[in-house]
Amino acid sequence: MTRQSISFTQPNDEWLKSQVDNNEYSSKSELVNDLIRQARKQQRQIDWISSKLEKAEKSGFTNDTKEQILAESKSLLNG
Template sequence: MARQSISFTKPNDEWLKSQVDSEEYSSKSELVNDLIRQARKQQAQIDWIKARLERAENSGFTHDSKEAILAESKSMLNG
């Protein structure tokens, strides 16, 4: 695993410490890695939505119902 040295603002550092102190996470590193995983998953979802929108714009029309499009979008967002 790569080691990094990063600096946090005081409010962010205090929040990180409170998460570790509450035993939600065992260390700041674990918490930061979890936040990065969440951000990467969110970015993948955003990229998927953008690709769908671009495909829809380029196709001009879809035969999918509003309900089907909504269900597929919710399925993707919920993992």
């Protein structure tokens, strides 16, 4: 694992400490890594939606219904 040194604002540091103190995470590092994983997952979903929209715009239509697109988006969030 790569070791980094980062600074937090006081409110963010206090929040991180509270999560560790509440036994939600064993360390700030674990929490920050989890937040980054969540952000990466969210970015994959955003990228997927953007590509679907771009494809639909270029073709002038799509065979997928709005409900299908939303369902697939939700499955990516949960998967």
